[in-house]
Amino acid sequence: MGMTITEKILAAHACKESVRPGDNIWVDVDVLMTHDVCGPGTFAIFKKQFGENAKVWDRDKVVIIPDHFIFTKDTHANRNIDILRQFVKEQSLPHYFDVGTDRYKGVCHLALAQEGFNRPGEVLFGTDSHTSTSGAFGMFSTGIGNTDAAFILGTGKLWVKVPESMCFEFTGKFPEHVMAKDVILNVIGDIGVDGATYRAMEWRGDAIMSLSMEERMTLCNMAIEAGGKNGIIEADDVTMDYVRQRTDAPYKIYKSDDDAGYFFKKTYNASEMEPIVAKPHSPDNKAKVSDCVDVRLDRAYIGSCTGGKLTDFIAAARLLKGKKVKIDTFIVPATREVEQDLHKEKIGNETLVDIFKNAGAYLGDPSCAACLGGPKDTFGRAADNQVVVSTTNRNFPGRMGSKQSHVYLASPYTAAASALTGHITNPAEFIYN
Amino acid sequence: MNKVIEGIAYVLGDDVDTDQIIPAEHLVYSLSDPEERKNYGKFALSGVPAEKAGLPKGNTLFTENGQSDSKYSIIIGGRNFGCGSSREHAPACMEIAGVRAVIAESYARIFYRNSVDGGFFIPFESVARMVEEIKTGDTLVIDLNASTLTNSSSDKIYELKSLGEVIEIIEAGNIFEYARKKGMIPSV
Numbered sequence: 022m023g024m025t026i027t028e029k030i031l032a033a034h035a036c037k038e039s040v041r042p043g044d045n046i047w048v049d050v051d052v053l054m055t056h057d058v059c060g061p062g063t064f065a066i067f068k069k070q071f072g073e074n075a076k077v078w079d080r081d082k083v084v085i086i087p088d089h090f091i092f093t094k095d096t097h098a099n100r101n102i103d104i105l106r107q108f109v110k111e112q113s114l115p116h117y118f119d120v121g122t123d124r125y126k127g128v129c130h131l132a133l134a135q136e137g138f139n140r141p142g143e144v145l146f147g148t149d150s151h152t153s154t155s156g157a158f159g160m161f162s163t164g165i166g167n168t169d170a171a172f173i174l175g176t177g178k179l180w181v182k183v184p185e186s187m188c189f190e191f192t193g194k195f196p197e198h199v200m201a202k203d204v205i206l207n208v209i210g211d212i213g214v215d216g217a218t219y220r221a222m223e224w225r226g227d228a229i230m231s232l233s234m235e236e237r238m239t240l241c242n243m244a245i246e247a248g249g250k251n252g253i254i255e256a257d258d259v260t261m262d263y264v265r266q267r268t269d270a271p272y273k274i275y276k277s278d279d280d281a282g283y284f285f286k287k288t289y290n291a292s293e294m295e296p297i298v299a300k301p302h303s304p305d306n307k308a309k310v311s312d313c314v315d316v317r318l319d320r321a322y323i324g325s326c327t328g329g330k331l332t333d334f335i336a337a338a339r340l341l342k343g344k345k346v347k348i349d350t351f352i353v354p355a356t357r358e359v360e361q362d363l364h365k366e367k368i369g370n371e372t373l374v375d376i377f378k379n380a381g382a383y384l385g386d387p388s389c390a391a392c393l394g395g396p397k398d399t400f401g402r403a404a405d406n407q408v409v410v411s412t413t414n415r416n417f418p419g420r421m422g423s424k425q426s427h428v429y430l431a432s433p434y435t436a437a438a439s440a441l442t443g444h445i446t447n448p449a450e451f452i453y454n
Numbered sequence: 455m456n457k458v459i460e461g462i463a464y465v466l467g468d469d470v471d472t473d474q475i476i477p478a479e480h481l482v483y484s485l486s487d488p489e490e491r492k493n494y495g496k497f498a499l500s501g502v503p504a505e506k507a508g509l510p511k512g513n514t515l516f517t518e519n520g521q522s523d524s525k526y527s528i529i530i531g532g533r534n535f536g537c538g539s540s541r542e543h544a545p546a547c548m549e550i551a552g553v554r555a556v557i558a559e560s561y562a563r564i565f566y567r568n569s570v571d572g573g574f575f576i577p578f579e580s581v582a583r584m585v586e587e588i589k590t591g592d593t594l595v596i597d598l599n600a601s602t603l604t605n606s607s608s609d610k611i612y613e614l615k616s617l618g619e620v621i622e623i624i625e626a627g628n629i630f631e632y633a634r635k636k637g638m639i640p641s642v
Contacts, residue, residue, distance in 0.1 A: 059540070059542070061484065062543070070630045101482060150539045164540035166540055166572060168568065169567065169568075169571055172571070172629055172630065214469055215534040215560065248534065250563055394479055395478055417471040420471075
């Protein structure tokens with residue numbers, strides 16, 4: 022029997038001819054990413070286990086991207102950035118993107134892509150569950166804790182159980198008003214928040230391969246919301262174009278064999294997809310947008326690794342152009358590059374920044390911001406019993422900062438359409454009129 | 455490794471996510487500073503909605519206001535325990551509060567892995583669902599040799615699944631001790 026992309030990458034990194042789901046193997050790590058929330062704990066464990074003066078296994082393979090609690094007066098959070106700086110200095114690490122400098126990037130998962138650390142065929146671990154995002158580049162990537170990250174820092178290796186793969190195939194053409202976010206919310210609703218636990222979610226089909234890298238990242242980003250170990254999409258010309266603009270490093274393209282074994286296979290007709298929301302308080306609490314139009318909203322939030330990429334803001338701006346929002350609307354670019362693009366990218370004669378400002382939206386600095394609540398002074402943090410439509414990835418109780426708030430996860434199109442009306446709204450109403 | 459673990463139960467439901475276990479605003483404290491890390495015990499499980507905190511009654515604080523220790527040392531959960539983020543602060547905060555074992559129907563992958571590799575406590579899986587039968591405050595005894603959980607308050611015995619291949623890491627203490635035993639990394 023053949024192997025899936027995930028199995029082939031893991032086998033190659035364990036120096037094995039082949040692996041099977043369930044095998045426990047040690048893999049060589051190409052990139053370890055950490056950030057301000059988990060870096061300090063990781064470094065403390067590394068020093069405890071390998072010695073105060075121990076050196077990381079490979080300086081060039083460690084990437085440190087502060088992004089979570091950045092624009093805050095919280096003294097503990099700021100102290101943690103200092104701990105990152107100290108470790109980077111001690112270890113002379115080249116890939117550090119410091120707060121308050123020109124090198125600051127923002128949300129790690131998009132920054133990894135933009136800075137050329139996502140390369141087909143590689144193995145990347147990160148101390149963040151949304152590390153699955155990088156799988157959009159045809160690589161194996163998954164989230165780990167501080168202990169495992171410290172183990173990698175010292176050894177360059179980690180044990181992995183080879184996951185079974187699940188295949189989600191989309192054929193045909195997605196309707197214009199449907200985005201990758203609708204597709205992943207639909208799938209999570211189908212299989213449940215533990216429907217892919219321990220498994221790889223592989224995306225295939227002509228509809229998937231017609232998507233931009235940003236949209237592919239959205240699909241892989243939320244694999245963890247179904248419990249998935251990783252999301253993955255075979256690399257193609259779109260992938261190579263993106264990668265080659267950002268790095269000259271070598272990479273290797275793996276494809277699943279025709280006779281590879283899958284735990285689950287489902288083919289969807291892309292043209293039948295509709296805008297979807299996840300209702301409070303779980304990402305699998307799926308509903309059609311058209312069935313939720315009575316939900317009154319207090320605010321809209323467009324940002325995060327899931328919904329704060331340039332393509333997400335182009336979608337939102339398309340609907341907001343020339344109109345006024347009815348509710349507080351927060352725009353948070355994931356990274357500096359996205360923020361700069363908001364000043365360059367135009368619809369008609371108007372930049373995206375001007376479209377958002379003229380619509381009455383608030384613009385924040387690039388970071389994870391209110392996606393995970395964060396310190397009290399975080400931009401866009403939910404308060405009291407607010408009802409929020411958000412392009413982020415989780416609507417667990419209290420996730421955006423208030424245990425009493427209600428969060429509806431949605432696509433950037435749906436969030437923008439809803440911002441204009443003050444209730445959950447199908448973007449088709451604006452796109453086709 | 456202790457072959458018997460005895461403690462008082464704190465019962466939670468399905469899909470207890472890591473934001474409920476430790477809300478993100480608290481992820482700023484040092485895990486290595488002996489005083490500062492007590493904050494994690496103080497806020498452990500503070501994000502659980504009140505009606506689901508300590509089933510079946512709910513509205514039961516896991517740690518009393520201002521305290522970093524909990525009187526509850528065995529957590530009973532349903533499906534998909536620990537879903538969500540990779541924050542190792544989640545199993546860590548429970549250990550800091552005094553948790554010695556979690557018994558759930560199933561776990562989210564990263565939480566399970568963190569619990570084992572970090573050696574915070576043993577994540578057991580139960581064969582049957584227990585969250586509607588065991589009550590917060592019940593006295594429980596886990597027998598590792600027999601792979602059973604006894605509820606001393608109701609005299610009911612539950613079967614636990616085998617710990618499987620991770621037993622070696624659990625017995626070693628954590629992934630580092632396991633790797634040392636195997637000769638993969640040197641002793642400090």
